[in-house]
Amino acid sequence: MRGRCAISCCSGSTELALYPLVRPLLFSIEEETAHRLTIAALKLLPKGRTEPHPRLRSRVAGIDFPNPIGLAAGFDKDAEVFGQALRLGFGFAEVGTLTPRPQAGNPRPRLFRLAEDKAVINRMGFNNRGQDAARARLAKRRRGGIVGINIGANKDSTDRVADYAQGARAMAPLADYLTVNISSPNTPGLRALQGRAALDELLAAVMEARGATPVFLKVAPDLERADIDDIAAVAMDRKLDALIVANTTVSRPPLKSRLREEAGGLSGAPLKALALERLRDFRSATGGALPLIAAGGIASGEDAFERIRAGASLVQLYSALVYSGPGLARAMAKDLRRLLRRHGFRNVAEAVGTEGLS
Numbered sequence: 170m171r172g173r174c175a176i177s178c179c180s181g182s183t184e185l186a187l188y189p190l191v192r193p194l195l196f197s198i199e200e201e202t203a204h205r206l207t208i209a210a211l212k213l214l215p216k217g218r219t220e221p222h223p224r225l226r227s228r229v230a231g232i233d234f235p236n237p238i239g240l241a242a243g244f245d246k247d248a249e250v251f252g253q254a255l256r257l258g259f260g261f262a263e264v265g266t267l268t269p270r271p272q273a274g275n276p277r278p279r280l281f282r283l284a285e286d287k288a289v290i291n292r293m294g295f296n297n298r299g300q301d302a303a304r305a306r307l308a309k310r311r312r313g314g315i316v317g318i319n320i321g322a323n324k325d326s327t328d329r330v331a332d333y334a335q336g337a338r339a340m341a342p343l344a345d346y347l348t349v350n351i352s353s354p355n356t357p358g359l360r361a362l363q364g365r366a367a368l369d370e371l372l373a374a375v376m377e378a379r380g381a382t383p384v385f386l387k388v389a390p391d392l393e394r395a396d397i398d399d400i401a402a403v404a405m406d407r408k409l410d411a412l413i414v415a416n417t418t419v420s421r422p423p424l425k426s427r428l429r430e431e432a433g434g435l436s437g438a439p440l441k442a443l444a445l446e447r448l449r450d451f452r453s454a455t456g457g458a459l460p461l462i463a464a465g466g467i468a469s470g471e472d473a474f475e476r477i478r479a480g481a482s483l484v485q486l487y488s489a490l491v492y493s494g495p496g497l498a499r500a501m502a503k504d505l506r507r508l509l510r511r512h513g514f515r516n517v518a519e520a521v522g523t524e525g526l527s
């Protein structure tokens with residue numbers, strides 16, 4: 170983004186080059202403590218602004234995204250650093266998952282780095298300070314960047330559909346979009362909401378509560394063909410605005426790390442092939458009628474380009490940040506821009522779903 174960026178280190182290459190020096194220190198600290206340190210450090214990030222490049226601008230669900238590379242949910246659960254994430258070059262930031270009431274989540278340790286595999290396993294269990302606390306912070310934000318709010322249900326809730334409806338009603342006025350997260354593996358029974366009848370009831374309630382705010386649905390990668398067809402049918406029937414494919418996996422592809430048997434959801438490099446396969450499945454199940462947002466093992470401009478060509482209009486990432494550091498979004502945007510140009514695409518939309526076409 171040479172000549173277009175108002176803050177220093179704007180290519181992302183400086184942060185990328187420096188991060189290997191900082192990473193051993195961060196990796197020597199217990200995972201969750203390192204994450205809290207990262208959030209604290211981000212709060213010190215100087216103000217700045219990145220001008221979007223025309224080739225990367227993307228309009229999805231009526232929203233204008235400055236670039237298609239987003240920060241996935243879970244990094245900024247309590248909506249503390251979404252502004253800083255945008256300043257790091259992300260085209261959008263998704264906060265949450267936020268539940269109606271605060272909850273502690275599962276006992277620690279519950280977050281594991283699998284460094285040999287460039288992966289993460291987590292069983293956080295929707296730890297968050299609740300929607301009211303986040304609302305106060307989100308209400309202060311200056312409009313300009315794109316911020317999505319990811320909502321969930323409390324673990325001890327007796328009416329999970331009511332939790333989602335309440336979350337949609339409370340958070341919609343502050344969100345550019347809402348994400349209905351029913352795909353976390355760490356809240357027992359939550360993924361059952363992906364079943365056809367349960368999903369239909371849930372989405373009916375959320376769509377009524379959301380006002381005019383676009384609603385995205387985030388699905389698991391651990392789905393069979395029949396589940397995929399059901400979810401796609403209900404999502405289109407209920408006129409959802411997009412699907413996010415996918416959350417973490419409970420499966421365990423071959424892994425080197427001794428932590429591989431830890432319970433929880435796996436993300437990062439080993440999720441890449443599965444998440445890409447699910448994206449293709451949802452592309453074929455929706456026939457391109459519903460925008461798709463890809464997540465899972467995305468770590469480079471090439472990865473983003475591959476997902477776009479497989480049918481994604483936007484991409485999101487989390488785990489790769491742990492391994493590549495804060496310069497990643499900007500470096501990826503630069504690489505993606507180059508790839509689009511090299512392949513003759515004037516913008517992202519032109520490249521969406523072009524895989525397999527000559």
Ligand SMILES: Cc1cc2nc3c(=O)[nH]c(=O)nc-3n(C[C@H](O)[C@H](O)[C@H](O)COP(=O)(O)O)c2cc1C
Pocket residue numbers: 241242243244246265266280289291293295319350353387415416417436437438440464465466467485486487488489
């Ligand atoms: C530590 C951690 C916490 C997460 N928490 C959430 C969450 O609260 N809500 C959610 O929808 N996804 C959550 N995710 C899933 C990510 O948003 C993303 O879908 C997944 O990690 C795959 O992307 P990645 O391979 O780039 O990490 C979490 C992931 C990690 C690693």
